[in-house]
Amino acid sequence: TYTIAMISDIDSLDPAWAYDSISGMVILNVYETLISYKGASIQDFEPLIAEKVPSIANGLISKDGLTYTFPIRSGIKFHDATTLTAEDVKYSLMRFLLLDRDGGPSSLLLEPILGWTSTRENGYAKKSAFNEADQAIQIQGNNVVIRLKNPFAPFLTILAGWGVIVPKKWSMEKNDWDGTQDAWIKYNNPKKESSPFFDNTNGTGPFILERWDKKNKEIILIRNDEYWQSSRQSHERMGRKPASLKRVVIKGIDEFTTRRLMLSQGDADVILADRSAYSQLEGIAGVTIADDLPLISLNPTVHFTFKINDFANPDIGSGKLDGRGIPPDFFSDPDIRKGFTYAFDYESYIREVYHNKGFQAASCIPKSLLDIKSGGTAYRFDLKKAEEHFKRAWNGRVWEKGFKLSVVFNSGNFARQAVGQIIKKNVESLNPKFQIDARGLQWSTYLDRMHDSKLPIFIDGWNADYPDAHNFAFPFLHSKGHFPIVQHYENPKADELIVKAARENRPAKRKELYAKLIEIEHRDTPFFATIETVRFRAQRSWVKGWVHNPMFPAAPFGSQFYTIYKEE
Secondary structure (H helix, E strand, O other), rough: EEEEEEEOOOOOOOOOOOOOOHHHHHHHHOOOOOOOEEOOOOOOEOOOOOOOOOOOOOOOOOOOHHHHHHEOOOOOOOOOOEOOOHHHHHHHHHHHHEEEEEOOOOOHHHHHHHHOOOOEEEEEEOOOOHHHHHHHHHOOOOOOEOOOOOOOOOOOHHHHHHHHHOOHHHHHHHOOOOOOOOHHHHHHOOHHHHHHOOOOOOOOOEEEEEEEEOOOEEEEEEEOOOOOOOOOOHHHOOOOOOOOOOEEEEEEEEOOOHHHHHHHOOOEEEEOHHHHHHHOOOOEEEEEEEEEEEEEEOOOOOOEEOOOOOOOOOEEOOOOOOOOOOOOHHHHHHHHHHHHHOOOOOHHHHHHHHOOOOOOOOOOOOOOOOOOOOOOOOOOHHHHHHHHHHHHHHHHHHHOOOEEEEEEEEEHHHHHHHHHHHHHHHHHHHHOOOOEEEEOOOOHHHHHHHHHHOOEEEEEEOOOOOOOHHHHHHHHOOOOOHHHHOOOOOOHHHHHHHHHHOOOOOOOHHHHHHHHHHHHHHHOEEEEOEEEEEEEEEEEEEEEEEOOOOOOOOOOOOOOOOOEEOOO
């Protein structure tokens, strides 16, 4: 048994819904994609459900970069012992595109395949969406052929993390979408728990879901002894075999002291720990620490909701600008947003929480992906400037009346909790009429309230879905992106620049477009980033075979469990 002590519970096990790292970690160990990253590389791939990784050299990518052909491996079995076919692959990709829940992952494939960021326009599903997707994804014999709308260089990297294959027949039996044009709109933008995939799984991966205990925040996976095919000959032919681990237990435990105790006693094999906990893990007998593990990430980030859902919402107090709350459109005033941005002490945060293992983030695009010179760091700690903005906000009424609101983070995340506490301390120091409650919520509750636009200020983060600047520009600044859609932030010029940059192949021109985008980010300030950093992993020394890939969900604590074994 391999036990991981995390801080979060699962949001959903539906591959077309889940867009958080903990859910993704489970999904990619239960299900499989057409191709995957090879070992620790973020550039090299290996085939999984596809027999080959497409390339121009092997003729599986057309010379114009628009057509990708995936020969589907024969003999792969789902966990219910049914055989995977090319029809399952097409259905899975179509389902991922067309379910398209608000703020979800569908845009990752919608954009390259259909040239859209959403299947909806003015709140209504586009009737042409099914036909366009059906034409773009074709079955030719045992091949699945995907035709892109425009060349999209990181397409394979997206498929490596998000092209998850589910069984069509099983889906239909569970009353999910039946794959037809007549029914797809009914399943567009669904409620989370309406999907049979929410807490049921049927993948082809090396592990099977045994139990999800939502109350106790525990997931148990068991080994798939029939992984791919049951005969030894088939395992050798395909180059795979059942996993070494018989069982994986993932526990959501908010208290670090409990996680540390579990690790030191051998009750956990690996635990999630923030940089501030490093010294408390050094020297524990039987525990090894791998440090300076690279990430492609912005975390934590602080987001302002421009149009807050005020229905039964305790986080905005009275719901009015009367000193006892805030109105739903409180953060539509840029001076409010800038006031909070200048009130955060970036240097102290990096020094005290991360022990200088990192540097201040300057924009929505990590420097590790694209180093853009755009006037230097936009955000800085300056209480005098913060006061000036607060005094101008809402024509002086904010300074006169004061306000009361919540800054919210997920419970157990010390790094995000520290951000909330710094915001509270510094903003409240400016005016005794400013009242802030920095509070934590259970992860699934936090996500639900965030998606419902009920959090005035929320502290989150972003790990790359694929290693490209577009994967940060879009979720942070595009009106259909993960954060803006719940913040109700929209800037048409930003949308235009993001789309242009994604389709631009000339590196210099691309940097020019992103520099203009960052100018908009700094002017509008819909969020602010705090740090770019590295991570460390604390695990029992008997854990072997772990591979760190910064693109895997929840890395470095999350990983492929298939390669892991335990040995004294």
